Amino acid sequence: MRTLEAARAVCEQFHPGLVGALKELTWAEREKPGSPVIELFRAHEGVGLLVPREHGGAGADLVQAVQVMRALGSLSPSLAAAATMHHFTAATLYALAPTEGRLTGAQIDVLKSVVPDRRIMASGWAEGRTEQNILAPAVKAERVDGGYVLNGSKKPCSLSGSMDILTASIAVTGPTGEPELAMALIPADSPGITTHPFWGNDVLAAAESEEVRLTDVFITEDLVIRTTDEDPERMQALQLAGFVWFELLISAGYVGAAGALVEKVLERKRGGAQDQVQLAIRVESAYALLEGAARAVLDGVDGEEAVANALIARYGAQQLIAESTATALELLGGLDFITSADSARLASGVRPLAFHPPSRASVAESLIAYLGGEPLVLG
Known part of the structure; x- marks a missing residue:
């Protein structure tokens, strides 16, 4: 295709x-x-x-x-x-790196090592939720001499078997004594990090989405990135990077899976031209929604408008690929289903998009309010 x-x-x-x-x-x-x-x-x-x-x-x-x-x-x-x-x-x-003086030498060293050392970073954040929720502390941090002791877990945690760095949001005590959001860069081989079985489904089984537990994991002070200060643009950049990027990237992967299934229908000329073109239109429309939202960000759209665009694109794509994969399986026919599991795996591999937070039902009222002129508030 x-x-x-x-x-x-x-x-x-x-x-x-x-x-x-x-x-x-x-x-x-x-x-x-x-x-x-x-x-x-x-x-x-x-x-x-x-x-x-x-x-x-x-x-x-x-x-x-x-x-x-x-x-x-x-x-x-x-x-x-x-x-x-x-x-x-x-x-x-x-997104933090361009801010002069924002990162310490150790933090910069970690970021500079990712590409030459081919280091994979896993996420211990509450991905897929906006404002404070996307970076909501997922791990408890206790201040000790020279750093912090971390306890908590993330499940599922993709890349659990291949990660070199685990990033996690934590709460630390700020200058005023109030809790303050921070991000921890945790070496994956730190004592106290363990991986436990969690993912029990054959679908997406190669993503290594198991449970990662942190039990009295010590990290030094210089591996903690503070994220709350007087610079509101910085938190906006984090919101864009963490929420909008997540929604569009994860959705694009699922749209690709649906496209591969439609590609099989077209290559095998299953069904009539009308059936084929309807399938192609659905899957191409799903991708066009995502690309449109991405291009808007490149053109300068940010804040709640970018978030709303990403959500609308994601939910629109979600519906379109669900419809297209069901029809594609039907057109490929029973013999294809019986003789190989590949098409069924592709179709099943599309469905988890509906399970990534935030669910469509959970943001319905907020999106309707936003479309009616109110601020976009997602909790």
Whole structure:
């Protein structure tokens, strides 16, 4: 399919050889527990997509990142889901770097090491929720001499088996004595970090979405990034990077998976031309919604408008790909279903988009109020 091939070409531009390496594996090999897809992502310059050029990365913009995620979703929905967690973490952390004096030497060293050392970052945040909620403290932090002792857990935590750095939001005591939001950069091999089985579904099984527990994990003061100060633009940048980027990137991966299923229908000429074009229109419309929201961000749209655009694009895409995958499975027919699990895996791999927070039902009233002229308030 022309547009999927275009997305794969963009992926090849940023990650030379990754598309071919994934295609060498069967679909079952890509999606099973213990799959090599994350290590292939690491080996083919995957970690640097959203890392700025001054830190050794590719410096991709949001539109390019959405295209890459569409391509990855068409080849491995598990990898797309896992890579999203690394990418939106990178987008958030590196948004802090341009602020003069904001990061310490140790923090800058960590960020500068991501690309040359091919370090994968997992997210211990409450991803997919806006304002204070996206960075709401997910881990308890106790101040001790020289740093903090951390306790808590994240489940599911994608990349749990491959992560080099675990990032987590924590609450620390601010200058006035009040709790203050901060982010911790935690080496994944720190004593007290353990991984436990959690993901019990075959769908997206290669994303390594298990439970990560932190039990009395010590980190030094210089690995804690403060995020609350008198600079409101900085928190807005975090909101954009953490929420808008997450929603668009995760959605693009699922749209890619749906596109791969539609691509099979077109290649095999299943159904009539009318059936095929309706399928193509749905899946192309789903992607157009995401790309439109991404381009708006590049054009300067920010704040609650960017958040609303991302949510509307995500929920619109969610509905369109659910419809298109159901129809595509029907057109591919019973023999395809019986003789291979690949199409069923693709169709099933699209459904989890509905489960990423925030759910459509939870924000319905807020979106209606926003469309009616009220501020967008998501809790």
